[in-house]
Amino acid sequence: MFEPQPMTKVIIAGSKDYMNIAVDAMHKHDVVHIADFVDEDEDFKIGKPDERITNLSERAVSIRSIASYLNIKGKEDIPNKYPEGAIIDTIDAKTKQLDFEVKQVTNSISEIESKIKDVKDKKRLLEPLKSFDLPLDLYTGYRSLAVFVGTLKGSLTISDITSDYELETVPYGRGHAIALFVPREFEDEVLKRLQEQSYAALPLSEMEGIPKDILANLDAQLTELQSEKQKHEEDVADVRQKYIEYILASDEYLSIETQKAEAPLRFATTKNAFIVEGWVPTKDLEPVQRDMDRATNGHVIVAVDTSEAEDVEKVPVALKNPLPSRPLEVLIKAFSIPKYDEIDPTTLMTFMYPFLFGIMLGDIGYGAVVIALGLLVSRRVKSKGIRDLAVIGIYAGVLSIIFGFIFNEFFGVEVFGNRGLLTFIQYPVIPRLDNVLILLIATLVIGLLMLSLGFVLGFVNEYRQHGLKHAVFAKVSWLCMLWGGVLVITLILPPLTSRTGIQLSVGLVGGLAVAVIGFVLLIMGEGVIGIAELPSLLSNVLSYSRLLSIGISSAGIALAVNKLSYALFLSKGGVFIIFGALMLLVGHAVNTVLGILDSGLQALRLHYVEFFTKFYRGGGIKYKPFGFERKYTEEK
Amino acid sequence: MVNPEAAGLIALSAAIAVSATGIAAALGEQVIGSAAIGVMAEDEGFFGRGLVMTVIPESIVIFGLVVALILLFVALPSV
Incomplete structure (x- = not known):
């Protein structure tokens, strides 16, 4: 409860011929914390990864690229776990088949997409x-004629250059679209004039017919292409649906196998043997030893190492x-x-955190809201961290309600008079604003x-780590x-x-x-520098205010929200009751959020x-x- | 309330105690907070210690609050 899981240091050693079997056995149990081997010397080298690793990574790359094509993120839920044996036998053939199917569909999609882009480009050209x-x-x-077709930012006059021209113009965007025919001899001069108005020519090639007709034709093409694309996208969804379980499972299988193949990088090896240093929770030691013995026929041993057991810094x-x-x-952990x-x-903290939170929030209504939120989040959210916080919220909400009864607050209203809710049990009610x-x-x-509790726990820690004398100096002081x-x-x-004289008393x-003794102990333990820490004692206590x-x-x-909504709206009756209710709702919602955030953070800070x-x-x-925590596969 | 002037001064003092310490705490937390966020960008495990360091100056405003509470609830009724 106050101690972490007891750990035993183990040395796993054996012949290299049995290394893979040993790795499998360790992996299956999921309990050995491997201490990475780093100090290479003449006798012991860091192990080499299994040769399957190249093959495994290649497969993993192709599976993951398929997964990303199909938008499979690896967080999906699937109803049944995939048996590992079924993956091992078929992974090559099935991945190839899958790759083929996916490429076929995605290729036709990208073909259509490039066609769509072509059509859209043409449309953009013709639009003006x-x-x-x-x-x-x-x-x-x-x-004999020069023709300018394009767009202009401003407007154009060329009558001073020549009167022999034909100009069509329509407003387009912020400027104009033009088609201008002039005799060849004026081409350069007119072009210069055009460029002053930011002329952009339209490259009209390979198209025939009247623009309006072409555009109508292009629109029809576009609709057809898009419906074709949609059809193919449905095909992708079908492929996804068909293979999702397999893809998730084989990705997991490959991750596991890669992890196993890379494990020797953490081992110490000699020419013929391997050695793993690690830690196993003491309760799990015996099954690991037994299984390892059986799997390797006694060729790999799991030995308990007591030589370094004193070095607590390294224990996971x-x-x-x-x-x-x-x-x-x-x-x-945060x-x-x-x-x-x-310790x-x-x-x-399970008791103290909700207690401190409850004192701060201290309202039956808000406490109930916190519990409701906690229940909602813990049901709906998958992330474990958030779910844990939601459970803490539920604890805190319960304490808030209890303190709500003591402070006699329900959304800031004194609901139960000054007697409390339970008339048959007499308990003191302490409204906060009056006390x-x-x-x-x-x-x-x-x-x-x-x-004080903190200092006592500190005494225990110091006593364990540095002995009694140090503990007395550091904590009893x-x-x-x-x-x-x-x-x-x-x-x-x-x-x-009260300005009466101070009486000298035994107390x-x-x-x-006692204070002086403490002070002397502190100076003896930490030297004069300890004095600098003294004010923190006072500020720590006051901090709890x-x-x-x-x-x-x-x-x-809460009180302000209630009084305002009553004075402004509720007291007037009629339609105003709706406004008043709205104000109550918004005001208390805001105050709930503030209350949860503030009480939560401040309670955390006090800890x-x-x-x-x-x-x-x-x-x-x-x-x-x-x-590995398997999600999609079942061990064979 | 016997002496309204004294009562007014006490109320003002309480306001100063809270607001001045609030500003002081904010100035301190501003610097520490941005530094702590910077470290957290590098190492998320710093969150706990970062939070601790960031809220250390907050004691100032709590002291201000205590002074204000004493002024309002202890000193004010006695004038």
Whole structure:
């Protein structure tokens, strides 16, 4: 619960002839965390990948290119898993057949696409000439006439050059489309004039007939081509439907085989033998040993290595928590994975995170919304990380409702009077806006308790890692200063505020003494530099006052929404009730989003910054077993 | 309320305590936040520690808030 999964260091060694069988066995169990071999020397070399690797990669490339043609992303769900044996026997023939089918369809699609592009190009050329009724072949082939067909940005006058011309113009786009006939001798001069108006000539080749007719013809062609393309696209969808299971399964199969073929790159090998260093969760050790023995007829051994067991830095960490706590592991991993000999705070966080969140949100209505959202997301979303967050949301929502009863808030309304909902159970109701000072002190007490817990856990960690003396210097010192300081402050603050003299009491002297002892321990442990850390103790405790301030602002906004919608709309009746309801809906929706974000982040911060820094460093190595989580294939 | 002038000054002080510390915290977080996002672009595992560092200056505004709350709920009723 507070410890990660116990690990055993193993050495797997045997003859190279049995290496592939051993790799298969390891892969099947999916429990061995291989420590990569890096220090090559004369005797031990890094292993070479299996020779199948080239073949496997080639196949993988062709399968993946087919998958991308067919828009298969690898996240699809398929109803049945594909038996691995069926892939192994047929992969070559089937991939070839598939490749052929896909290429056939995609080739005809790209052929059609290039035809479509041709037609569209022609259409674009002819578009400006749509309203000229002259057949295209009459624009070219004159000996004494120069013809200009194209588009202009501005307008054109050439009457000062010659009066002997024929000009057709229609507005086109932002300028004009023109067809201009002039005698050859004026060609250069007219061209210059045209260029001043950004003339762009239209290359009219290989087309005959009147532009309008050609365009109509092109449109018909285009429609036909597009329907043909659609037909082929349906064919692609058919191929996709037919082969999707096979493609996903064979891609997975190839990934697995590639992973196995590359495994020797992590092994140490000699001429005839191979050695793998790794870690196995202690509970899984025995089955691996047994299976390896059976598969290789005793030629590969899985031996427990106790020589390096002390070196905890290198042990991979697999978190081990009861099922209800597992979603919280997301928050721990976001900070850092614990070291192997460190306390795993996940289980504690399962209680404390929703607790802090609940105090801040503290509203029956908002809590119910959070639970509803959490349920919705955990049902609908596939991503595991998001689903975990949704479950955390559900926990937090439950606590928000509980605190909602205590603070007597339902969407900011005091629903149950001052007595609480359950009239037959008398419990104190503490409306937040009326009890600021009491609640402020309560939040500081929560802070004190959480920090103390942090120091105690820190003591345990330090004791395990560096021994008792260090643990006392590093953690007991802070505990003494914290509680000594608290005692002193609670005894001198009331007389200070009421301006009566400070009474010397046993508590005061005791508190001072404890604080001084803590201070001395700190100086002994960390030197004078420790003094620089002192103010953080005060700021850490005060930091917990955000539990109240975030809560009050959330309750304040809810109250404002309610009062405004009543004063502006609801009190007037009639149609205004609709507006009022709308305002309530929008206002509370916004406040819910704000409340979830703020409470969620601040609760996280109180853990990460104030709580974790007292005991938790993290930086462990993540446990990554050698294996594969099969989604589409079934082991043979 | 015996003394409206004193009450007004107390309310103003509370406002200053919250707003000035808010601006101060924002200035601090601005620098740290952009640096943290920069590191996260390189290494996503930095999220947790990045968040921790980014919110450290936020304590300033919480102190401001505590001062304001004490001013409003403890000092104000007594004038």
